Amino acid sequence: MNILEKISQNQAVFSKSERKVAEAILANPQTAIHSSIATLAKMSNVSEPTVNRFCRRLDTKGFPDFKLHLAQSLANGTPYVNRHVEETDGPDEYTNKIFESTMASLEVARQSLDISVINRAVDLLTQAQKISFFGLGASASVAHDALNKFFRFNVPVVYFDDILMQRMSCMNCTEEDVVVLISHTGRTKSLVDVAQIARGNDATVIGITSKDSPLARECSLVISLDVPEDTDMYMPMASRIAQLTLIDVLATGFTLRRGTKFRENLKRVKDTLRESRYDKR
Amino acid sequence: MNILEKISQNQAVFSKSERKVAEAILANPQTAIHSSIATLAKMSNVSEPTVNRFCRRLDTKGFPDFKLHLAQSLANGTPYVNRHVEETDGPDEYTNKIFESTMASLEVARQSLDISVINRAVDLLTQAQKISFFGLGASASVAHDALNKFFRFNVPVVYFDDILMQRMSCMNCTEEDVVVLISHTGRTKSLVDVAQIARGNDATVIGITSKDSPLARECSLVISLDVPEDTDMYMPMASRIAQLTLIDVLATGFTLRRGTKFRENLKRVKDTLRESRYDKR
DNA sequence: CCCCAAATGTAGTAATATTACAACTTATAC
DNA sequence: GTATAAGTTGTAATATTACTACATTTGGGG
Numbered sequence: 001m002n003i004l005e006k007i008s009q010n011q012a013v014f015s016k017s018e019r020k021v022a023e024a025i026l027a028n029p030q031t032a033i034h035s036s037i038a039t040l041a042k043m044s045n046v047s048e049p050t051v052n053r054f055c056r057r058l059d060t061k062g063f064p065d066f067k068l069h070l071a072q073s074l075a076n077g078t079p080y081v082n083r084h085v086e087e088t089d090g091p092d093e094y095t096n097k098i099f100e101s102t103m104a105s106l107e108v109a110r111q112s113l114d115i116s117v118i119n120r121a122v123d124l125l126t127q128a129q130k131i132s133f134f135g136l137g138a139s140a141s142v143a144h145d146a147l148n149k150f151f152r153f154n155v156p157v158v159y160f161d162d163i164l165m166q167r168m169s170c171m172n173c174t175e176e177d178v179v180v181l182i183s184h185t186g187r188t189k190s191l192v193d194v195a196q197i198a199r200g201n202d203a204t205v206i207g208i209t210s211k212d213s214p215l216a217r218e219c220s221l222v223i224s225l226d227v228p229e230d231t232d233m234y235m236p237m238a239s240r241i242a243q244l245t246l247i248d249v250l251a252t253g254f255t256l257r258r259g260t261k262f263r264e265n266l267k268r269v270k271d272t273l274r275e276s277r278y279d280k281r
Numbered sequence: 282m283n284i285l286e287k288i289s290q291n292q293a294v295f296s297k298s299e300r301k302v303a304e305a306i307l308a309n310p311q312t313a314i315h316s317s318i319a320t321l322a323k324m325s326n327v328s329e330p331t332v333n334r335f336c337r338r339l340d341t342k343g344f345p346d347f348k349l350h351l352a353q354s355l356a357n358g359t360p361y362v363n364r365h366v367e368e369t370d371g372p373d374e375y376t377n378k379i380f381e382s383t384m385a386s387l388e389v390a391r392q393s394l395d396i397s398v399i400n401r402a403v404d405l406l407t408q409a410q411k412i413s414f415f416g417l418g419a420s421a422s423v424a425h426d427a428l429n430k431f432f433r434f435n436v437p438v439v440y441f442d443d444i445l446m447q448r449m450s451c452m453n454c455t456e457e458d459v460v461v462l463i464s465h466t467g468r469t470k471s472l473v474d475v476a477q478i479a480r481g482n483d484a485t486v487i488g489i490t491s492k493d494s495p496l497a498r499e500c501s502l503v504i505s506l507d508v509p510e511d512t513d514m515y516m517p518m519a520s521r522i523a524q525l526t527l528i529d530v531l532a533t534g535f536t537l538r539r540g541t542k543f544r545e546n547l548k549r550v551k552d553t554l555r556e557s558r559y560d561k562r
Numbered sequence: 563c564c565c566c567a568a569a570t571g572t573a574g575t576a577a578t579a580t581t582a583c584a585a586c587t588t589a590t591a592c
Numbered sequence: 593g594t595a596t597a598a599g600t601t602g603t604a605a606t607a608t609t610a611c612t613a614c615a616t617t618t619g620g621g622g
Binding site: 334 | 568569570571572578
């Protein structure tokens with residue numbers, strides 16, 4: 001637990017002098033971590049052992065250990081967990097909050113991932129005759145991105161953000177095809193339909209969605225991403241980034257499974273792109 | 282800057298013994314922060330002053346100060362930027378490495394951002410009669426995502442991933458239009474052309490690209506994102522995530538500028554979407 | 563092979579933190 | 593009100609830890 005919060009919460013437990021120390025630290029934690037026990041004692045107008053006792057009361061081994069904990073609390077850009085954007089935030093505030101909460105969501109997503117499922121998904125993708133990526137709305141751009149990645153692998157790959165095209169494409173599926181469906185909520189009706197159609201034609205359906213959703217129930221394999229979505233803004237933000245990172249993971253797993261020679265191919269693709277570019281000076 | 286990155290990057294600068302220290306720390310940073318200089322010296326098979334010199338070479342005041350920095354690096358969910366995926370990595374390894382390096386890149390991107398430029402960009406976007414988002418390849422899906430976001434704002438917004446459509450669209454630009462061009466390298470020829478056409482018609486051109494690139498030179502305003510791209514995989518990964526997060530920032534700035542009433546509109550858009558969904562139990 | 567510079571280690575010194583204990587404060591019982 | 597015990601705080605001694613100055617070693621070039 002964050003030691004700064006701990007200090008402000010345990011105020012009641014502290015003795016008079018200890019509270020002085022707490023105040024001195026809270027007033028300027030950044031200075032505190034760069035001070036010696038003597039300096040901090042002076043700043044708080046108490047003796048050195050008092051500071052030491054203060055540290056121990058917070059379940060640290062002593063002053064140096066306490067400083068380490070404090071340093072870590074300060075390092076986390078997110079001292080107070082839910083850094084939602086406020087009405088009154090200026091550009092620097094909302095920029096930092098969005099970046100920080102995006103990073104935090106990625107961390108949560110990473111921890112919620114089931115590696116064995118990822119591995120299985122990579123298995124299925126490498127064996128596929130044809131891969132389709134479908135999504136709608138915000139998830140459409142994720143599917144679009146997946147197309148861009150897997151297209152380089154020289155595998156037949158398909159992407160549509162049009163419901164009818166998605167349905168028609170799935171009508172012609174075979175059991176050797178893999179269909180990847182992307183949806184944060186997993187409750188988009190037409191995407192659930194697409195899943196059923198694909199399954200009806202024996203295709204393998206991989207869902208990148210939240211578990212226990214209607215879509216999840218129709219999939220052969222579900223990669224569930226439990227990302228806390230910031231609903232304040234009424235737009236998918238963090239969920240989408242997590243999905244994209246997952247696509248990166250799948251693409252990387254794909255290339256690793258294919259071996260070194262395959263990666264030389266990739267380099268050639270990249271080299272070809274260079275012709276459409278201005279030279280790097 | 283993250284001191285763990287610094288250690289792995291500066292390997293070349295270190296002397297033989299210093300490298301031993303670096304290895305010992307990288308092998309088990311968690312232990313390192315709880316050790317005294319003597320313990321760490323033993324673990325690395327060097328003398329105490331060597332450890333001290335090692336710390337100073339990393340621009341810290343000494344060993345205790347170094348430990349503080351190290352503690353802060355460990356506290357951030359983002360251990361190393363340079364955790365490249367290896368040939369031999371298993372699914373859990375490459376998954377974690379990709380998530381971690383993505384988070385690290387976001388942190389780097391955040392620090393490289395110029396807030397005043399963001400603020401200016403939000404200004405321009407809110408005043409625009411029509412907003413266009415153009416990108417090619419991997420950046421196309423970012424533009425696609427931007428479309429999805431800004432479309433909800435009830436502003437005329439346009440997106441094309443087709444070069445000809447992009448050009449034609451820019452032919453009809455006016456000075457009240459804003460064109461946002463997305464490109465990691467900023468060296469894609471046809472996108473530079475598009476910038477010139479748009480500028481020729483007095484439109485405002487915002488570039489989300491790397492600074493000092495040919496594209497940057499053609500833009501009215503450049504939001505530069507300096508993200509270290511992992512080139513091992515020959516695919517844009519981190520740069521794209523940073524671009525998307527930047528889009529989130531711009532969209533958020535946009536809504537904040539428009540005020541509360543505007544945000545109620547957004548809620549209605551979201552509520553409308555609900556009809557296409559299965560109910561949440 | 564020798565010299566010089568860089569690197570590393572040794573031993574002493576300085577700083578910092580911890581402990582033991584004494585003095586003081588406060589609360590409570592009589 | 594006073595005695596006493598418990599709790600709090602400070603002082604001074606001690607132990608730990610980090611740093612500095614200098615000696616020794618190593619390695620590379622003439």
